[in-house]
Each structure stands twice: as structure tokens, then as C-alpha cells.
Amino acid sequence: DQKLMQGAIRGMIDALGDQHSGYMNPEEFTQANMPLEGSYTGIGAWVDDTGKHLTIISPMPGSPAEKAGLKPGDEIVGIDGVDVSNSDPKIVLKSVLGPEGTTVILQVQRPDSPEILEFTIVRETIIIPGLESRMLEKNVAYVALFTFGESTTTDLINALKGLLAQNPVGLILDLRGNSGGYLDTAIEVVSQFI
Numbered sequence: 588d589q590k591l592m593q594g595a596i597r598g599m600i601d602a603l604g605d606q607h608s609g610y611m612n613p614e615e616f617t618q619a620n621m622p623l624e625g626s627y628t629g630i631g632a633w634v635d636d637t638g639k640h641l642t643i644i645s646p647m648p649g650s651p652a653e654k655a656g657l658k659p660g661d662e663i664v665g666i667d668g669v670d671v672s673n674s675d676p677k678i679v680l681k682s683v684l685g686p687e688g689t690t691v692i693l694q695v696q697r698p699d700s701p702e703i704l705e706f707t708i709v710r711e712t713i714i715i716p717g718l719e720s721r722m723l724e725k726n727v728a729y730v731a732l733f734t735f736g737e738s739t740t741t742d743l744i745n746a747l748k749g750l751l752a753q754n755p756v757g758l759i760l761d762l763r764g765n766s767g768g769y770l771d772t773a774i775e776v777v778s779q780f781i
Contacts, residue, residue, distance in 0.1 A: 606637070615677060629684040630691065631713040632657060633734070633766035636676035640664060640696070641683070645764030647733070650713060655706045657695065659764060664703065665694025685710050720746035728755035732776065735768030740775040747779060 597610040631650020635642045640662035646653035664672040666682045683691060687710055695704045717739040719731045728750035732739065750758070760780070 609637075626712060626714050627684070628687050628712050629710055630655075630657075630693075630708045631711065633764065634676075634680060634683075636680050638676065640672065641676040641679040643695075644766050645733070647713065648716060648719065651708045651711050655708045657693075657706060658697065660698045661695045661704075662697075663693050664696045667692050668694070670694075687712050717742045718746060720750060722750065722753055722755065723759070726753070726756050728753070728758040729761065730758065731761040731763075732765055734766050735770075735772035735776065737769075737772070739768070739772050740779075743776055743779060 593610070593612050600608055600610040630652040631647040632652035633644040633647065635644050642663070643652070643657050643659055643661040645659050646657050663679055663683065664670065666679065671679045671682070683693070685691060689710050691708055691710060693706045693708065695706060697704055715736065716733055717736050718733060719729075721729055723729045730743065730746055730750070732743070
């Protein structure tokens, strides 16, 4: 009964034809929100699971994905030698995640490369950075927001206090590669500037 009910709800939402609306069952919801809660076990990359393939949005700084050489736009087409190019990206994501210390071999199609690339990555517990901040040359403050997660607002306020104490002449808010997150957090972030 529960599967039928969830299928009916998913069908109704899909019938809207809105690419920004979708239904998540409890397992999908938990998985989608793991990166927003501060940590998870995997390769350390923000991904897009809404297209034809599971696609890397951006590897997290210092993560196994970054160290292995994954880049934005990389599409995962194989896992451990198994072709997943026609699989649901949400299911592919489950195979990328796994226990700490285990190895996953990803076959990747890079947009500017005709051949399939292969990356061997050891999964780790990933502490998800919400942001990066520093002073740039010519006294310009810089803040890169990677996600709109649970601690992003607090982290941003603390970063701004430290940067503004240095009397910058300007501030760059970098949202490139941001994987999204909670709407309330996005509003809180904007409220620091408006």
C-alpha cells in the first residue's frame, strides 16, 4: 500500500511537468539532505542527480574526489566496471556512497574528452565545508559559499566578522559550484547583505 501511495504521489508531481518539483520517498529525502547536515561518508563531491547521468557539480576542497582529479561536468557512466550510463542517477549515487575506507572505481565521461576516464577513490567521512573565506590582494574580502546547509549562516556571520574587522575595500561573494540547499538558509545568507 505504501509503495502504491508513493507511486501515485510521484506520478501526480511528475504530471506537473515542472523540472523544479519532484517527490522524494523517505530514503531519497534522507540521502538528499545528508550533505546539508555537515558530514557523510563518500567521495566528497557535490553532484547533480536530476539529468541523464550522475554529474559532478564540484569536488569539495581537499576531498578524495578532488585528490583523484574529478572535475565539474564529469558524468559517472560506470562504477566498479559496471555500466550505469542508463541507470537512474539517484540509484547511481547510492553506489558512489559507502563505508569509510572502502574503494570505488568510477568510469567518467568528461565533456572535453572522447575516451572514458577511470578514477579509483577511497571513501572517507566527509566534513562538508559550508564556505571558504580569506582576504585577497588589494584588501578585497572573499567568501565562497559551497552549499546552503545547516551551519552556513553561522559560518558566514563569523567569516564576515573576521573579514570586516580588516576594513576591506570590497567583498566578493562567490556562488560558483554551489550545490544549493535549504531555502531558509539562502534567505538568511542574502539577509546578511540586503
